[in-house]
Amino acid sequence: MSSSQVPISASELANLWMTYQEKTMMLRVLEHFIEHADHEEKLLLQMHHENAAKNAEKITIILQQEGAVVPIGFTESDIHKGVPKLYDYMYDILYLHMMTKVEMSLYALFTGMSYRKDIEDFFIGLTAKSQEMNSLSTQLLLEKGVLVRPALVSMPKEVHFVNDKNYMDGFHWFSEKRSLNTVEVSLIHHAIETNLIGMQLMIGFAQVAKNPEVQDYFVKGMKLSKKIEIDLGEFLRESFIEPPATHAGKATTSKTAPFSDKLMMYNSSLLASFGLGSNALGGAFSLRSDLPAKMGFLVKDIFTFAQDGGKIMIKNGWMEEPPQIEDRNKLTN
Template identity: 55%
Template sequence: MSEKSAITSSELGVLWLTYQEKTMILRMLEYFIEKADDEKAKNIMTDLYGEIDKYVGIITKTLQNEGAVIPVGYTAQDVNKEVPKLYDNGFDIMFVRLLKQISMGLHSLNITMSYREDIVLILKELTTITQNYYNLCTQYLLEKGLLVKSPHVSMPQSIEFVKDNNYFGGLAINPFSEKRSLNTVEVALIHHAIESNITGLQLITGFAQCANEGEVKKYFHDGTELAKSIVKELSETFLQNGIQVPQTSGGNATRSTIAPFSDKLMMYCISLFCSFSMGSSSLGTAFSLRNDLPAKMTIFAKDIFEYAHKGAKIMIKNGWMEEPFQMEERNQLVK
């Protein structure tokens, strides 16, 4: 057998990122599994836990074989399974489904930054697992009536091409022109953004109720207001076009104010969600051709970035932000 090539800086970064995300997910799954009152949901999360735990072990061994220190990530100190339920009515699977959306994007990106076959294989296998559990969560929520599909549309009967710049509509062309109806790509992006932000709103509402540090509690409260404003703005876009706004009765935060997770873990979780939201806003900007939509998405991305930056400062202040592995300080070595 040929010797493995030396691990690259980008592969080291990819393993670090994956370790952080997966150890966070394990801690949250431990709590949700403990509190699950639906057997099917519990089985989905238990099986997923076993899959993720296996790959945390593989990543740990890979780093050890390279002589690298093992990151701290998130440990048993970051979860308390004995506290009352913080969420009810299917939120556990709603949350896992959103996490799997994030993981799919991360694994796809990480594969493009990896070269060594064993590391690429880890990411490919994690991608397959993620896609499988995303589908299991989706079908579970549909079965329980807790997930609203995007709106139906009459089937197209002919192929059309854009005839002039009026297709872009909005203020950039003519402030008095009537906007065209949304196309199906734009509807898909807006629906996804509303759905994701509703789940994020439910998550951060619970976090705001139970955070220990006053500054963290206020930060989460500000996050609920940001998520509400995004949902409101995008919902109005749907309503102006005669499209039903997706709503679900599931995923409510309970009245509990006792934290199942450390402030450190909750802050990282929201940081991860902010990164996902900024990526989604960028996609919305790139693939929406009606001028008013990219303008909205750009404002959302700016607001989310500023919110995430504020959260990073809080994490640094409290010593909660673990540094990724660093490159050599060449200038210092020369001196």
């Protein structure tokens, strides 16, 4: 039996469904950015838009072949064209840089959850393309002086093993806090960089949201991103490292929504889920107990934020339900 004749599994169906939601959302966001982009930025945005459209169509074909309904996702009704741009210089590429990080993580995970060869190959291709787009956006942002590189360090000349009993407590040499190691610095830098971009996203969304409850939610998201940036930035400053910052990519003063409240809520939900995973990973790989403790508190805040967002989406009929497993209990009633 060829791979195409093997029915897709629950995990493969779920991952195709989630990818379709993300791809159709990206199409709408990129359309607004492309409308206002300069030439160099527009080429990169159009490339990602073409890839997203092509892959959304591939998912549609696979689902139709399996006899499954194609999800609604996000359509032309979720974008308002001809409105002023919501974000200024280079935010479109900063956003692309952030979202391709999300995509790389998702598609690598989905590849490992795929068993049918064509589905596995599909997610391998998506992973490779998101890596390519992340690289192109990174290089453009660096060329424009918009993206800040992580701290440079002296190269180690010898291999050392930990022999200080206080190393994992975060203290070293007469109870002074030890400096962060490079693993910890990299995780903190990544979290701050992502939250700076996310904070501007929330500011813009809060300015244009039509639903007052949704507007308040985005204000909470803005404050949460700021809190994460400040709290984690303090760890870097204690080791005499300046946290990342950028002069570009701010929200404009526009009050006209380019996107539906539904789309903006989904985008914030996707980033909150990514933030949960990133902070959990950061806590797991840190060897300083005060850092995982802080990230643990932040994870709790992010989880509460994500839960509140889910409730708002359900209340307004914006949460499309994932494919459901048949309830066998009903057969016995």
